Amino acid sequence: MADSQDKLTPSDEAKLAALEKQLAIEKTASPSAKKEQAATANKRVEKPATKPAEILADQTSYKSSKSTTSSAPRKSTTGSKGKTGVLWFFTLVNLLVLVAIIGAGYWTWLQWQAQNQQQSDILAAQQASMSQQQKNIEQSIASNQLAKGDLEQQNQALQSSISSLVEQLQLTSAEVQTNQRNLADVSGRRPADWLLAEADYLVRMAGRKLWLEHDVKTAIMMLQSADSRLQDLDDSSLLPLRARLAEDLQTLQQLNQVSTSSIALALGAMLKQVDNLPLAFFKKPEDKTVDEAVTESIVDWRANLAHNWNEFTKNFFSVERVTTDIKPFMSEQQQWLSKEQLKFALMQAQVAVLQENSTLYQQSLQIAFGLLIESFDTEKDMVVQFTDSLSNLQLTDFERTYPEQFKVAPLLRDIIEQRLNSRFVNGNN
Known part of the structure; x- marks a missing residue:
């Protein structure tokens, strides 16, 4: 019985081994307990033949020391673990708050960068459009x-x-005065020669009206008056002269009878209407004033916040629904320039019609039509009537082909010289 009680059973040895492993895992045990555990283990290894009573005493002391040593560290381990968990919890919460603050700051920074980029893009687009408008104005001025x-x-x-035509007129006037003096010398001899000289004068004046002033109607009337003077002479020898005169009259009557001065006067009247023509541009809408004012009362914090937000965002962007066709905006300088360009085109057409230059006249009117379509409001009645009048003037044909000279002029001059020479010869004889 004593031997059986002194010896350790396998279950007790297994329990001792488990306890030793647990003590090895738990590093919170004191150094004295570790030393006692090592000494106990050494005794157990080095002295396997110890008496059963000593073994039991050692076992009992080991258990008591184990119980005393294991109970104290467990309490400290449990307290330290509780404090460590709380610290880790607060650390994790602080870390999450810090991450949220950093994320919110980064998002705010991204929004600020996007707004700055949008504003810079808008400013660049406005500068590009202003530079393009300035280039267009410079090109139009050039x-x-x-x-x-x-x-x-x-x-x-x-x-x-x-000036050259004036010189020719002066020469012609000098010749007319010479002829008048010659006719004065033979006055009283053949009174009918005055009618011949008067017919020559009318033919010369008709040429001046035709080639200098392009007045076809007056030239025709003067040639008819010259023919009546020749008819009053009742001289059969002057029939070839009257035949040439009839050919000249037929040539002038077949010319275009449209008065270029009437066209020029009509263009001059339209020049005065240019300043009253409405331009095609929209007016910039006026800024809407906010009636609500910021107050210092704490109760109105929502209204103050909304007012400050509107004041802060109104310069960034604005949205307004448009239901009509958008027309290009024109500054005061562009309005003045558009009207002056139209005036210049009409003045150029006026000069062209006085010079009877149909090519330049049509080009000028085409430029005027382009300016009306581009810069003026073609839906207004005033612009429509102005365009119709300009179309009628464009369709008016005033092109003429004048004869180089009258066929009757050299023949009439030769007859007058022959009669003067015959008078001088008869006078000398």
Whole structure:
């Protein structure tokens, strides 16, 4: 019985091994307990032949020491684990709050960057449109200057031609005065020769009206008056002269009878109406004023917040529904420039019609039509009537082909010279 009680059963040995493993895992045990455990283990290994009573005593002391040593560390381990869990919980909460703050700041920064990029894009687009408008204005000014230079050259050419025609008129006047003096010398001898000289004068004046003033009707009337003077002479030898005169009258009557001065006067009247024509542009809407004012009362914090938000966002973007066709905006300088361009085109057409230059006349009217369609409101009645009048003037044909000279003029001059020479010869004889 004693031997059986002194010896350890396999179950007890297994329990001891489990306890030793648990003590090894738990590192919170004190160094004295570790030393006692090591000493106990050494005794158990080195002295297997110890008495059963000693083994039981050692076992009992081991259990008591184990119970005392294991109970204290367990309490400290449980307290430290509770504190560590709370610390980890607060650390995790702080970390999540920090991550949320960083995410909100990053999102706010992205929104700020997007707004700045949008504003910079809008400013770049506005600057590009303003630079394009400035280029267009500069190009139109340059084209106007070129057209002005061409018009000045044409005016110089016209003045030179007028000066040459004036010189020719002076020469013609000198010849007429010479003929008048010659006729005065033979006055009283053949009174009928005055009618012949008067017919020559009328033919010369008809030529001046035709080639200088392009007045076809007056030229025809003067040639008819010259024919009546020749008819009053009742001289059969002057029949070939009257036949040439009839051919000249037929040539003038077949010319275009449209008065270029009437067209020029009509264009001049339309020039005065340009300033009253409505332009095609929309007015910029006025800024809507907010009646609500910011108050210092705490009760009105919502209204103050809404007012401040509207004031903050009104310069960034604005949305407004448009139900009509959007027309291009025109500044005051562009309005003035559009009207001046139309006036310049009409003035150029007026000069062309006075010069009877049909090509330049049609080009100028085409430019005027383009300006009306591009810059003026074609839906207004005033613009429509102005366009119709311009169309009627464009369809008016005033092109003429004048004869180089009257066929009767050289023949009439030869007859007058022959009669004067015959009078001088008879006078000398």
